[in-house]
Amino acid sequence: MPKPPHRRRAHTRTRDLERYAGLFAERTRVMRSSAMRDLMAVTARPEVISLAGGLPDTSTFPPQTFAAQMTKIAQKSAAEALQYGPTEGFKETVDCILQVMGAEGMLPDPEDVIVTTGGQQAIDLICKTLVDPGDVVICEAPTYPGAVPVFCSYQADVVQIECDGDGMRIEELEPVLERLAGEDRRPKFVYSVPSFQNPAGVTMSLERRRRLVELARHHEVLVVEDNPYGLLRFSGDPLPPLYQLDGGDFVIYVGTFSKILSPGIRLGWAVAPPPVMEKIVLGKQAADLCTSTLTQHFVREYFAEGRWREYIESLVEIYRRRRDTMIEALREHFPAEATWTEPEGGLFIWATLPEYIDSGDLLAKALRDDVAFVPGQAAYVDDRGRNSMRLNFSGVGEDEIREGIRRIGKVVSEQVELYSALTGEHPVAPAPPKDEAGQADVLPFHRTGEGGA
Numbered sequence: 001m002p003k004p005p006h007r008r009r010a011h012t013r014t015r016d017l018e019r020y021a022g023l024f025a026e027r028t029r030v031m032r033s034s035a036m037r038d039l040m041a042v043t044a045r046p047e048v049i050s051l052a053g054g055l056p057d058t059s060t061f062p063p064q065t066f067a068a069q070m071t072k073i074a075q076k077s078a079a080e081a082l083q084y085g086p087t088e089g090f091k092e093t094v095d096c097i098l099q100v101m102g103a104e105g106m107l108p109d110p111e112d113v114i115v116t117t118g119g120q121q122a123i124d125l126i127c128k129t130l131v132d133p134g135d136v137v138i139c140e141a142p143t144y145p146g147a148v149p150v151f152c153s154y155q156a157d158v159v160q161i162e163c164d165g166d167g168m169r170i171e172e173l174e175p176v177l178e179r180l181a182g183e184d185r186r187p188k189f190v191y192s193v194p195s196f197q198n199p200a201g202v203t204m205s206l207e208r209r210r211r212l213v214e215l216a217r218h219h220e221v222l223v224v225e226d227n228p229y230g231l232l233r234f235s236g237d238p239l240p241p242l243y244q245l246d247g248g249d250f251v252i253y254v255g256t257f258s259k260i261l262s263p264g265i266r267l268g269w270a271v272a273p274p275p276v277m278e279k280i281v282l283g284k285q286a287a288d289l290c291t292s293t294l295t296q297h298f299v300r301e302y303f304a305e306g307r308w309r310e311y312i313e314s315l316v317e318i319y320r321r322r323r324d325t326m327i328e329a330l331r332e333h334f335p336a337e338a339t340w341t342e343p344e345g346g347l348f349i350w351a352t353l354p355e356y357i358d359s360g361d362l363l364a365k366a367l368r369d370d371v372a373f374v375p376g377q378a379a380y381v382d383d384r385g386r387n388s389m390r391l392n393f394s395g396v397g398e399d400e401i402r403e404g405i406r407r408i409g410k411v412v413s414e415q416v417e418l419y420s421a422l423t424g425e426h427p428v429a430p431a432p433p434k435d436e437a438g439q440a441d442v443l444p445f446h447r448t449g450e451g452g453a
């Protein structure tokens, strides 16, 4: 057997940064690393309990079903499944997408749909299509941490609008849109994850959804609705997606099979009005020609079985229990100074700590105790979010959730005690009274108003 080539140490010296520095495109100066991707490397150690990822629990997918689908593909359509496919995706994949969107009351024209390599690529292609350096993109504060590197790499001027327990504060968006109109700067789009938001877990109220769609029409501004979690609702009544309220004139929709089936298949989609879609297709041709035909076949076979909704129901049951477990553990192990959201669906809880705690520093300490979370700063383009953290409850079992929260609670409590010892003061009001179940009250996330927009 031939020997593998030997990597010489000297080689790395010739690969010093200076050698290439003059070649980098301007945009690389503002490119940011994805906090979750970086963390994945650390949390890969088996002893680490990771509450950091956004991972659905793929161990719940029956291996026999997976094997049966792949065998069917091999027997029925091996040549096509191994071949390039159309850039827009197969018609049969679009039929599956229409079923998923139909389950939330949406009825897009199949011609307006493109199959993408995950929802992540859809966000990238939308930016590629719409955003020039310096263009304004508006999003939530906090926003999906994976969108931040995309907005940055297209050199967008990102404006973040605060969220509270009812999602993006539309009453704060209105004056921003007015101001930008006055400056003759039309934002390229407003990006929102209205249902069970990543990272905050909050859901935009119906009033705010309606108002956002009205504002989009009034200002002729596009809204990008990113909705990976809409079908993962554990409690409360379903709310109409922005796409449904708008009818698809001003709302570009992004969906994915990642959280309702598998992220490994890398299948997502975008729905956009034809003139926008035409450009998105050109962008996709340049990026990767087409989305994996093999995994499109997998989805086709899986949906043909007709049990995809049952599987989602089973996920909802599992994640609901895990959410409840995490909330119980937070009540037990986090100090009274902390607050957190109580999501009605999705995969994430957002915890807010006293302002003097930096969750980046806290993560370093937590990792020493073999537990991880995403520091809140990853969800902001500026310096905000330092005293908050994203906690995922879908990726690990209930025992690990309890233990993980216990360990994080311990490092948070240490910081609170240290602060008290150093300053001689109790940092915030005394612990709220315990309720009947003996648990501390939980404050909603930045809820500063009821009802209204």
Ligand SMILES: Cc1ncc(COP(=O)(O)O)c(C=O)c1O
Residues within 6 Å of the ligand: 054, 117, 118, 119, 120, 121, 144, 146, 193, 198, 226, 228, 255, 256, 257, 258, 263, 266, 267, 268
């Ligand atoms: C809001 C949001 N958008 C997009 C994505 C990307 O998902 P994928 O590319 O796997 O479809 C995620 C994944 O966590 C997400 O939470």
